[in-house]
Amino acid sequence: MICLGIESTAHTLGIGICKNGEILANARSMYKSAKPGEGIIPRKAAEHHSEIFPTLYKQALAQAKLTPDKIGLYAFSEGPGIGACLRTACAAAKYLSAKHRKPIIGVNHCHSHIEIAKKFTGFKDPLTLYVSGGNTQILVEEKKSFHVLGETLDIGVGNLFDSFARELGLQFAHGSAIEQLALKGKYTELPYTVKGMNLAFSGLFTAVSKKIPSTSKEDLCYSLQETVYAMLCEASERALTLTGKREVMVCGGVAQNKRLQQMMGEMAKEHGAKFGVAPNEFNADNGAMIAYTGEILFSRGIRSKLKDCRPRQKYRSDEVRLRL
Structure with missing residues (x-):
């Protein structure tokens, strides 16, 4: 067909x-x-x-x-x-x-997003971190449906990055713009909210936005990325320990970020699990x-x-x- x-x-x-x-x-x-x-x-x-x-x-x-x-x-x-x-x-x-x-x-x-990522990774039964503009979920596939183990309690990760990029006055392709600025930044403390396997990002957005007048764009982008991805890794690690899965996969638009791929890959390796992600063309x-x-x-x-x-x-x- x-x-x-x-x-x-x-x-x-x-x-x-x-x-x-x-x-x-x-x-x-x-x-x-x-x-x-x-x-x-x-x-x-x-x-x-x-x-x-x-x-x-x-x-x-x-x-x-x-x-x-x-x-x-x-x-x-x-x-x-x-x-x-x-x-x-x-x-x-x-x-x-x-x-x-x-x-x-x-x-x-x-x-x-999940099916196309499974095609390219060859995974059969992964723990999936799905990160996009409007969604952030940690899920596994059961016989007839998906089981969401954890998710955002307010806004999606992509929404967070897009909103913050607009506060900075960055052009379109906000995620990649933040990623490039983050390469030159240093860490400044931001709030960190993980509740079990659920996450919240709206307070983080408010806090990082308030720091715009006093902190460089590079430092804010770096700190935002590191904080968000650490939160995602912590919640995903908890889900991996709970389920005992041997494959970890990241998909969705935000999965194009190299730093997120690196951090999730290291987390999976520590637990003896394989890590995979689709080519960026198919994460977009x-x-x-x-x-x-x-x-x-x-x-x-x-x-x-x-x-x-x-x-x-x-x-x-x-x-x-x-x-x-």
Whole structure:
């Protein structure tokens, strides 16, 4: 089977094509705010996705060297995400499914990050740290669903970094901008909040923002990264000890950070566990992961009805049905 997947949960529109687990195409385009510190404006991001979709659709088909009639399944990012953005993928997939009379399937965004990371790491039963803009979770896969062992009690790690970068007046690609500044910084003390395997970041954001007038950007970025990643490692280590897993995986947009990869890798090694992460191209939001996960779900007999397909802004990972 050949599956075309559409991702549009936030600032990125991605269209990917997979054939029996092989990635044939992965086209993507990112909405960028016009001014520093502006962030994602849902209406403008959705307009970007709608306007660029026809071009990106043709680009994906060209990459895969396919014609539309060869697509056998359409998958779309059902949620969680920004409502206005989610509607683009949903509407496009429903249109293509109806036009070509092919099945459609909704995919949870978090689930797709996990599946694509498992593909590249070769892991079968990992403890997963999922870190993205709106989500921060530590989870394991059970027979028919995910079990969330720990998560953020307020904002996601990516949200924290994006918000702080805007306070600093940094341009878009906030995570990488903070990572580069952190390379030149020194540590200054910040609050540290881990509650069992749960975490909280809003107090940390307030504290680091208050230090902007008196502390260099480099020192603040370094200190923020070190504090956040130490919190994530502590909570993940607790989960690893509890579950006894032999594989540790990090996925999601924030998983692109080299320092986080290093710290999580060292933690896993201390416990005799393997550590893995997908290539950065597939940790960033992309359509290939939606197509790949859509194929997996369809092969397990899971189906979506066209009339029931709709965006789900607060679609939790532990609500996903992995198997019948």
